[in-house]
Amino acid sequence: MTEQKTVYLADYQPFSHIVDSVDLTFRLAPAATRVIARLALRPNPERPGRNDLRLDGEGLTHLSCTVDGQPVTPQIEGHSLTLAAKDLPDGPFTLDTEVEIAPDANTALEGLYMSNGMYCTQCEAEGFRKITWYPDRPDVMSRFKVRIEADLPILLSNGNPTAQGKGWAEWDDPWPKPAYLFALVAGDLRAHSADFTTASGRKVALNIWVRPGDEDRCAYAMDSLIRSMRWDEQVYGREYDLDVFNIVAVDDFNMGAMENKGLNIFNSRYVLASPETATDDDYARIEAIIAHEYFHNWTGNRITCRDWFQLCLKEGLTVFRDQSFSGDMRGEAVQRIKDVRVLRARQFAEDAGPLAHPVRPASFMKIENFYTATIYEKGAEIIRMLKTLLGAEAFRKGMDLYFERWDGHATTVEAFIDCFAEASGRDLSGFFGWYEQAGTPRLNVSSVYDAAAAALDITLTQETAPTTGQPEKRPLPIPVAIGLLDDSGAELRATEVVVLDEARRTVRWTGVEREP
Ligand code: SER
Ligand code: ZN
Numbered sequence: 001m002t003e004q005k006t007v008y009l010a011d012y013q014p015f016s017h018i019v020d021s022v023d024l025t026f027r028l029a030p031a032a033t034r035v036i037a038r039l040a041l042r043p044n045p046e047r048p049g050r051n052d053l054r055l056d057g058e059g060l061t062h063l064s065c066t067v068d069g070q071p072v073t074p075q076i077e078g079h080s081l082t083l084a085a086k087d088l089p090d091g092p093f094t095l096d097t098e099v100e101i102a103p104d105a106n107t108a109l110e111g112l113y114m115s116n117g118m119y120c121t122q123c124e125a126e127g128f129r130k131i132t133w134y135p136d137r138p139d140v141m142s143r144f145k146v147r148i149e150a151d152l153p154i155l156l157s158n159g160n161p162t163a164q165g166k167g168w169a170e171w172d173d174p175w176p177k178p179a180y181l182f183a184l185v186a187g188d189l190r191a192h193s194a195d196f197t198t199a200s201g202r203k204v205a206l207n208i209w210v211r212p213g214d215e216d217r218c219a220y221a222m223d224s225l226i227r228s229m230r231w232d233e234q235v236y237g238r239e240y241d242l243d244v245f246n247i248v249a250v251d252d253f254n255m256g257a258m259e260n261k262g263l264n265i266f267n268s269r270y271v272l273a274s275p276e277t278a279t280d281d282d283y284a285r286i287e288a289i290i291a292h293e294y295f296h297n298w299t300g301n302r303i304t305c306r307d308w309f310q311l312c313l314k315e316g317l318t319v320f321r322d323q324s325f326s327g328d329m330r331g332e333a334v335q336r337i338k339d340v341r342v343l344r345a346r347q348f349a350e351d352a353g354p355l356a357h358p359v360r361p362a363s364f365m366k367i368e369n370f371y372t373a374t375i376y377e378k379g380a381e382i383i384r385m386l387k388t389l390l391g392a393e394a395f396r397k398g399m400d401l402y403f404e405r406w407d408g409h410a411t412t413v414e415a416f417i418d419c420f421a422e423a424s425g426r427d428l429s430g431f432f433g434w435y436e437q438a439g440t441p442r443l444n445v446s447s448v449y450d451a452a453a454a455a456l457d458i459t460l461t462q463e464t465a466p467t468t469g470q471p472e473k474r475p476l477p478i479p480v481a482i483g484l485l486d487d488s489g490a491e492l493r494a495t496e497v498v499v500l501d502e503a504r505r506t507v508r509w510t511g512v513e514r515e516p
Contacts, residue, residue, distance in 0.1 A: 004365045006363050007364055007365070008363045009360075012309075013047070014046045015044060015047070016043070016047050016051035017043055017051070017053055017135070018042050018044050019040070019041055019135065021039075021143045021144075022037065022038070022040075022134075022142050022145070023038040023144075023147075024036070024144065024147070025146075025147045026147070026150075027149045030102070031105070033102070033103055034098065034099075034100055035098070035131055036097075037096070037099075037132045038094060039097075039134075039142075041093055041094070042093070050085035052082055052085050053083045054080050055080060055081045055134055056080055056128075056133070056134060056136040057076075057079060057099070057129050057130075057132070057133045057134075058079045058130050060101060060133065062076055062133075064096075064097065065083075065095070065098075065133075067083065067088065067094070067095055068089065069096075097133050101131065108130075109252060111127045111130025111131050112184065115251050116211070117187060118185065118189070118211075120250050121182065121184050121265070122265065123180045123182050123183070124180040125180055125367045126368075127180070128179035128182055134179050136180075137178070138305045138308065141177055141178050141304065142176055142177070143173065143176055144159070145162075145171070146184065147169070148168065148171075148186060150168075151167050152188060153187075153188055153189070154186065154189040154209065155168070155169035155185075156209070156248065157183060157184050157185075158182060158260060158261040160174070160262075173262065174242075175241065176408060178410065181261045185250075188212065189209040189210065189248070190209070190212050191209050191210075192207070192216075192222055193205065194226065196226055196240070196245075198233065199239055202240070202241075203243070204240055204243060204244065205243065206222065206225060206226070207246050207247070208221055208222055208249065209246060209249065210271070217271075217272040218272065221273070224287040224291060225247070229245075232321075235324070235328075237403075238403070240297065241302070242262045245294075246262060247265075247271065247290075248263065248264070249267075249271040249272060250268060251267075251268050253265065253267040255267070255371070256270055256289055257270055259293045259300055261297070261301050266293070273286055288326050291322045291325045291326070292318055295322060295325070299317045299321060300314035303402070303407060303409060303411060304411075305411070306411055308367040308370070309360060309364070311371075311375050313416055315371075316376065316379020317379070317383055317416075319376050319379065319380035320380040320383035323335065323380060323384075339377075343378070343381065347377045347378050351438060351439050351467070352440065355372075356374075356438040356468055357372070358435060359374055359378050359382060359435045360436060374438070385434070386420060388479040389479045389497070389499065390424045397424070398419045401423050405419060413435055417431065417432055430476070430477050430501055431476075434476055437473060437476065439464040439467045439473060441464045441476060442464070443478060444462075444463075445459070446458075451515065454512055456484070456508070457506055458507050458509070459504065460478075460498070460504070462475055462503060464476075475503045477499055478500045478501070479497045479499050481495050481497050481498075484509075485516060492512060492514060492516050493512065493516075
């Protein structure tokens with residue numbers, strides 16, 4: 001058994017080096033795939049002094065390693081390869097490594113593995129280290145070029161295709177990305193294709209890749225993709241940024257789907273549908289997941305997480321975006337009821353049990369265990385509250401500022417919230433408690449009508465039960481939308497947002513002529 005250490009948010013340090021570019025060559029073979037990696041590295045100015053270079057790797061058969069073409073002997077221990085600072089140039093240098101891996105023996109489905117004769121990858125959160133030596137952490141963003149060699153008809157990776165011949169293909173992704181967004185697919189696949197022209201006129205080739213025979217079950221996924229692309233332009237002003245967008249349906253997949261840059265990989269049940277067998281719910285799920293992964297292109301990929309503690313930065317926000325999209329497509333009220341039912345069934349239960357954790361945890365042992373309803377669904381509710389609190393216009397201004405300021409970077413939840421504080425001129429320091437405190441607040445509302453004074457007193461209280469490791473709870477700012485109706489259903493007072501940011505608050509409304 002390997003020993004698991006606890007990782008703490010407070011221990012964050014930038015990586016020792018900058019990776020300016022990555023060139024990967026894959027010679028695919030089921031039992032012995034050769035991975036040749038060339039990294040252009042230089043010391044990170046944010047980490048002064050001379051630092052060792054420590055790369056992650058798991059289950060790799062190490063073959064060779066050179067620095068600027070000279071063979072070196074790294075220290076390989078546990079799950080890392082280390083080159084001592086004294087053996088490394090003080091400026092830019094090139095690191096070449098060669099390893100061998102066995103995709104057909106990979107049953108964890110993390111890294112490069114095989115599914116029905118097809119090669120595919122899953123790298124989030126820490127699967128890339130099972131492919132090659134690399135700083136496998138989301139704040140190391142780099143430009144990837146990939147060459148795939150295999151005797152298979154379809155060879156795919158991230159970015160744009162640059163060249164291909166019989167048995168090989170080359171891809172270039174111009175957008176810097178962390179390793180968890182790397183993807184490779186190779187196999188005998190067929191495409192359901194369409195195209196899309198972005199608002200500014202870029203023509204994008206869209207393909208959904210499936211096993212031969214499944215091509216006619218992709219129409220709804222493709223239609224959902226096109227609507228998602230248009231919606232993100234209209235609602236958030238975000239356009240797609242490559243010449244191709246590929247989706248691959250895979251039968252063996254750990255997660256629902258994965259937002260790899262330009263090459264989304266899906267569990268096939270969230271892509272394939274035909275009217276003969278799919279239910280209305282199946283269609284709604286396909287639409288939501290296609291949208292979710294597409295929306296990650298901006299909230300997750302162009303702007304990513306500094307470390308895995310910030311997982312909700314991309315997931316909570318992207319769930320909120322896909323919920324809003326589904327609401328626009330299918331009716332807001334019905335969608336909202338659906339989302340709240342999921343929240344109550346899954347997240348409230350999590351929050352009420354021994355596994356309760358904050359939306360932005362402060363420590364973890366295995367990040368894989370944090371892909372939870374709290375980080376996804378409660379993370380989305382926090383964004384929704386933020387929008388309720390600030391109003392749609394200030395919310396959009398905050399999002400615009402976030403995209404402008406952090407594009408191309410790996411960042412934090414604090415930096416995200418700062419954009420909304422700045423755009424709205426509001427103090428959101430109390431709001432941040434939503435990310436740090438676990439548990440479901442219980443809100444109580446009571447009212448007393450004073451006919452003589454034509455006044456209504458509304459008292460709001462909140463209370464959160466203790467959770468594991470957090471015995472004391474503080475009140476959090478809860479925006480409560482309140483409107484008044486009379487007994488015939490006529491509106492006595494239009495809905496307005498009252499913020500409860502203490503344990504108890506009473507609001508007096510005057511000029512209420514009839515008892516609400
Ligand atoms: N990052 C993936 C997603 O949420 C993992 O499931 O889309
Ligand atoms: Zn996601």
